[in-house]
Amino acid sequence: MSPFELTRTLAPDAAGADLRADVLHGLTRTPKELPPKWFYDARGSALFEEITRLPEYYPTRAEREILKARAPEVAAVTGARTLVELGSGSSEKTRFLIDALLPGLDSYVPVDVSESALTGAAEALLAERPGLRVHALVADFTRGLGLPGTPGPRLVAFLGGTIGNLLPGERATFLRSVRAMLAPGDALLLGTDLVKDEATLVAAYDDPAGVTAAFNKNVLSVIDRELAADFDPEAFDHVAVWDREREWIEMRLRARRALTVKIPELDLVVPFAAGEEMRTEVSAKFRQEGVRTELAAAGLDLDRWWTDSGGRFALSLATAR
8 A cells, every 4th residue: 555645625626716706705795805725825835934934923933832842742642543634734843743643653644725735745754754654635624524544543633823714603613524523532633822912913913024914915916816817916005903802813905095906807896995904814812711612612622731831822632522
């Protein structure tokens, strides 16, 4: 049996169809919005990697600190023989978990919409860890997921605080779908950014070097390229604001002047008023009791809660009932 398998569950034009649907819906509603998943073409992914190295952007370093310290405990508690990672990307941070779970780990199942990212990560992992089996899934995990027939216990990892990009109702649906993948006793390892002072939060999403601004505006370049639109990214300013009531950061793009955007692929003309803002990302921040409540509602019991030394970020380990 080959140590690497790849299963495609997305239709060849699934990404294009989703982009057209999201842009049409988002730019014809009030207020306008675009989903953050469209930041991540090749340039957007490179910009995000640059963001993770900025001094203001603490989540990646904080999560890595926890994983490095706690991966052996995760392995001891779960005894997982299959590790599933949702939104795996380069699988860089996951190496702490894989190494802690070996030699008992049978299979690593990375899930991502990017086949090239999955293939590249798998090649690197298998070169370093020849006893590992990788069964990659090209899939959109927000739509529910069928996992390959790998042995249990299973550990599903959803890292990076990405769950904060989902609105509360979307989070509830997502967590229920994760629970549906699991047998009783299987576990979820979840990364969540924590509520903290406003200045620290805003700085993480509005760095003085302008990298996050370029990342935010990249969604316009994606629409220009894929849908033949005529967005001018320089006609928009990057905005990051803290919503105290909802306890989330919003990234927005603000039109510098009144303008009109044409999107021929959608037969759509979109007017923007001067100063009009379009939301491009929500990044919710969490508290322990809130995470416990959301997990419990999905049939998952919070067993372990770990934070970095600065108390900025948390990893929670929850077991399926």
